[in-house]
Amino acid sequence: MKLIIAIVHDDDSNKLVEKLTEANFGITKLASTGGFLKSGNTTLLVGTKEEKIDEVISIIKNVCKTRKEITTTSPMIGDNANFIPIPIEVVVGGATIFVVDIERFEKA
Amino acid sequence: MKLIIAIVHDDDSNKLVEKLTEANFGITKLASTGGFLKSGNTTLLVGTKEEKIDEVISIIKNVCKTRKEITTTSPMIGDNANFIPIPIEVVVGGATIFVVDIERFEKA
């Protein structure tokens, strides 16, 4: 038995929980708070058999992969008249995945 | 030193914290959020010596064991007149318990 601790961006967490649930993995979602981190994170706990780890990691990487998105700059307040929106590229997504060995596993 | 990560139903968490505290175990309670899970969960962290693990697990299983409760159905809104409450059996409780080895343990 292994425990996968995955730290993902809030934006990706609902889709990830959905995909992992569809694949029959049991998930616990912990609320992470921002601190000095740039944006909100969600920490997921997934307990699974060793032979299923690759499947879980592959689902996480697929949903949460770092990708570039085009967004446009917003005008400063009070500076709307001559504002020309400029498309900028932002990096979204990303996940940090830790796999921990479980010495003992019990269900009540 | 071992770390016990226990995921329990919100309903059972206060009683469990009380019982573990009475037995002198130090507990950290993390807020879990629902996601696609049916109801709210609480994740507890309990650090303990190897020889006390059975005691912790036995307390968790005792407080959180899956049990059946009889509840009655509620009338749909606007459909009260002819409503006959039907007793239904629901499963409550349950816990998922992971035991992890701690390589190093420090107190500040």
Place this chain on the structure above:
Amino acid sequence: MKLIIAIVHDDDSNKLVEKLTEANFGITKLASTGGFLKSGNTTLLVGTKEEKIDEVISIIKNVCKTRKEITTTSPMIGDNANFIPIPIEVVVGGATIFVVDIERFEKA
């Protein structure tokens, strides 16, 4: 790769996140709730290479070390007239630190 799970008092958590971030450690801050614990705690997850563990633990111990502070008693409500504030010593801070081995570490 190791995962450091540190449970610290809320009062110390912002300074600790700041110090760890300055030292280039990636941190995830989980919201802990009180339960029967006397005051609020924050649980931090820090993933790091084995050779950096001492540095992380030393930063945590430095920021969160148990120390005594002098506070003064507050008058009971309705009992202000003859109240003489008495300085009392309270213990603040403290941290519980667990180091867990990470079998596999992945970034998406």
